Amino acid sequence: MNKAELEYITGGQVAGAEERQMPPWRDFLRSSQFWAIGGQFVTVDFVNYVFIAWVPVYLLEAHHFSLKQMGFVAALPEVGFAVGQIVCGSIADYLIGRQITTSNVRAWIGGLALLSCCGCLYFTAMATDRWVTVAWLTFANTCLGVGSNCAWTTCTEIGGKFAGTVTGWMNFWGNAIGGVSPLIIAWFVMHYGWRAAILVTAASGISGTILWIFVRPNSPIKHRYSEPLQSVSVAMR
Numbered sequence: 001m002n003k004a005e006l007e008y009i010t011g012g013q014v015a016g017a018e019e020r021q022m023p024p025w026r027d028f029l030r031s032s033q034f035w036a037i038g039g040q041f042v043t044v045d046f047v048n049y050v051f052i053a054w055v056p057v058y059l060l061e062a063h064h065f066s067l068k069q070m071g072f073v074a075a076l077p078e079v080g081f082a083v084g085q086i087v088c089g090s091i092a093d094y095l096i097g098r099q100i101t102t103s104n105v106r107a108w109i110g111g112l113a114l115l116s117c118c119g120c121l122y123f124t125a126m127a128t129d130r131w132v133t134v135a136w137l138t139f140a141n142t143c144l145g146v147g148s149n150c151a152w153t154t155c156t157e158i159g160g161k162f163a164g165t166v167t168g169w170m171n172f173w174g175n176a177i178g179g180v181s182p183l184i185i186a187w188f189v190m191h192y193g194w195r196a197a198i199l200v201t202a203a204s205g206i207s208g209t210i211l212w213i214f215v216r217p218n219s220p221i222k223h224r225y226s227e228p229l230q231s232v233s234v235a236m237r
Contacts (some may be wrong), residue, residue, distance in 0.1 A: 007088040023165040027223035033158050034221060036214035037166065042115060043208025045178025047121075050201045051077055054189075055137060062194040063130035067119035073134050079140035084145025088113070089153070103157050104218040110150030111212030114205045117143035121202035125195045134221055147208070157217035161225070170182050 030035045032137045056074045065073055068210045090108060095101045120140035151170065157168030160202040181201075 003216050005189065008114070021225055022060065023162050024223035028162075028165070028169070028221060030144075032214045033216060033219075034166065036211040037151065037154060037158065038170045040110070040147075040176045040208040040211040041170045041174035043172075043205050043211075044148050044151060045174035046181040046204045047178075047201055048081075048148070049141075049179055049181045050118060051081075051137075051141055051144075054197075058194055061129070061212060065130065066143065075114070076134060076138045080138040081139075081143035081145035081148075082140040084113075085149045088146040088149040092150070092153070102145045102218040103154075104216055106150045106154050106157070106217045107212050107215045110147050110215070111209045113143045113147035114208045114212070117141075117147065118202045118205035118209070121198055121205070125198035125202065154215060154217045158215070158219070158221050160220050162223075165220075177208055181218070182237065214228055 021211060042092060055077060056070055060067075060070065070228065092106055092109060095105060096103050117140050120136050120143060123142060124133055124136040127136055155167040155170055156163040181204075185197045188200050
């Protein structure tokens with residue numbers, strides 16, 4: 001940890017209860033960024049819960065992998081998710097920390113990642129070879145990991161000292177709405193089959209891509225406690 005990062009962290013700490021401030025909910029609820037960051041995470045969690053709940057069953061039923069094989073193939077998309085998180089964070093911090101670009105690049109990466117995830121899921125639905133299917137699923141979840149990374153780090157950028165409030169808001173909508181995706185996908189599987197279910201999952205990412213347009217990580221949400229804030233990424237140079 002360098003000196004600039006330490007000063008940024010200690011500068012955001014609250015010394016005592018008398019200095020604590022309630023989150024400016026009225027200002028947040030009037031912000032398009034506040035609603036957009038919550039809305040795009042509905043898409044992230046929608047797809048994420050489909051992977052967790054249904055991908056193993058999908059590979060067993062639609063592509064006839066054995067239970068023994070599932071110990072390996074079902075883990076690959078989740079490995080991809082982890083890789084996407086790490087790679088995205090490293091590249092974005094490198095670019096922003098050296099002032100090659102602004103923190104707004106996270107919104108571009110987040111939107112493109114969700115769009116790429118949609119594309120990979122489309123090719124998953126169209127694939128006939130089971131190993132090609134596993135590859136596309138892995139690529140799709142890798143892109144989803146990139147989008148998830150951008151979402152969480154953007155909350156600290158636009159939320160400032162109320163980053164916890166913004167992340168809680170985002171996570172609430174992601175789990176409250178995105179969390180019902182296993183039920184929705186189960187209905188499509190029962191009535192229209194696995195291909196239709198995967199295509200519906202792919203289509204869900206389009207709304208998240210659009211919502212990223214309204215998120216500007218380099219422009220924190222304005223509220224009554226607003227003060228000049230240094231970007232976390234720049235502080236960590």
